[in-house]
Ligand SMILES: Cc1ncc(C[n+]2csc(CCOP(=O)(O)OP(=O)(O)O)c2C)c(N)n1
């Protein structure tokens with residue numbers, strides 16, 4: 288019998304440290320699969336963030352660098368400028384990319400760095416135990432917004448960084464997808480592939496924002512977490528191509 | 532023949548430009564910086580000269596971004612440098628710690644200005660502690676070299692790239708505003724002062740073609756892993772302490788007093804030494820070139836038999852601690868000014884005379 292669901296070559300066959308129902312695992316696979324399909328594994332360099340995906344190099348089977356919290360796109364800029372023949376991408380959470388690293392994000396995008404950026408939006412800080420992220424929804428309870436995020440009282444509004452980036456001239460592609468259902472996973476895969484192809488074709492900065500579940504911090508079952516993305520997150524973060 | 536050649540190669544340059552040119556000659560392939568006085572000539576020089584040579588120049592959005600770009604370039608196996616002045620160097624410290632944590636080479640130039648805070652743009656030596664004690668978080672050191680002339684600044688930058696690559700460790704040039712701004716003749720030839728063979732960077736990220744993946748990391752979560760890495764660092768520090776102490780001396784024969792100073796301050800001390808020697812007062816200069824590792828072996832040797840050791844700094848007293856550590860029991864007198872104040876030859880002379 289022919290096996291049709293195989294482990295991508297760019298993904299190692301190891302146990303995962305992610306919580307059950309976590310989006311990171313699926314997204315690691317989608318990235319690996321896209322790299323396989325484009326046949327770029329041997330020239331790909333990934334940048335892992337500081338966040339739950341800090342040890343992404345334990346899963347990906349290609350060259351990977353760590354970066355300080357929020358600085359992935361600066362590290363990627365250094366690598367890509369020195370080795371334009373390689374395919375360089377960052378993989379970052381919302382705290383990493385949209386809070387502490389927002390200057391690096393904005394300026395890498397604005398310089399039109401020929402990079403691919405995978406932005407994992409799980410509306411919270413996972414690794415540090417569930418604090419408010421810039422993307423935390425209004426009213427969402429986190430350990431630093433125990434009564435729910437209240438924009439009026441100084442917590443600020445959910446930051447729509449993809450929309451912000453889309454107005455910059457250096458940015459060639461921005462899209463937002465959700466991994467809350469099979470259709471969304473497929474769409475995510477297509478966006479990621481496009482973001483890599485853009486880089487191969489030297490088109491500039493591409494970013495894919497992925498709404499990704501974090502059942503542990505959201506204190507939901509994996510299924511309910513997916514529902515919450517569809518019922519709540521998507522309202523604040525509409526899906527689709529934002530710029531192309 | 533050789534002599535003529537070096538003469539011909541002498542050009543008048545400001546310290547900042549000479550350091551930039553030296554970096555280019557040493558094969559610096561990547562530079563990122565952010566404007567700050569008194570090192571602006573350096574970034575401007577790199578902006579002008581890197582691109583035509585197919586090297587990378589980036590004006591970063593901040594010092595944070597610049598040092599992390601350098602991290603990336605270094606991870607890609609390229610000789611990389613950034614420069615700044617005191618407040619900007621403070622911002623780079625997290626990145627420097629990551630470089631040390633990931634065993635990545637890089638050259639960082641600090642053209643010091645006065646502090647704390649925004650301080651002033653006048654010359655100062657008040658970042659000595661930050662430079663020689665790691666500066667960022669964690670157990671690590673950066674090799675630190677302090678030039679006292681424009682020519683030496685250029686030479687030390689070339690040496691810094693070799694040291695950084697050999698030890699896989701960030702290396703700092705600790706210059707001050709006077710060295711950065713003043714103009715002097717420089718010999719612009721690449722002198723191979725570092726004789727050891729620098730290993731190939733087979734750890735660099737180039738794409739996992741025909742080999743297993745390379746990983747650049749400073750994160751060691753599994754119990755025992757970080758301790759092992761720290762022990763590897765300890766060996767490295769000991770090795771550096773043993774092999775890389777550098778200093779020079781001036782008129783130290785039969786001296787009764789030894790003055791210790793580095794960078795631009797050592798030039799003023801030299802002036803004072805000349806005057807004092809003319810008056811038959813036996814005094815000499817000990818000038819550390821490597822501030823980390825501190826040249827304690829040389830200092831111990833030269834301080835043997837002297838009556839008093841005088842330390843002069845453009846700070847309220849930082850290097851003096853290393854002198855005291857190296858010379859237990861010895862009487863050490865300190866003269867220091869900060870915030871743009873510079874101990875003058877006259878004050879040094881008076882101090883020596885008062886201490887006779
Ligand atoms: C300079 C610095 N500040 C804070 C931290 C602690 N820290 C680690 S991960 C993280 C937030 C991670 O959240 P996110 O980027 O959303 O990723 P997730 O864990 O949710 O995937 C923080 C604040 C750090 N490592 N470094």
Ligand code: SF4
Pocket residue numbers: 304305306307308309310311339409413414500501502503504
């Ligand atoms: S805390 Fe959230 S983001 Fe982190 S591994 Fe668990 S589910 Fe995933």
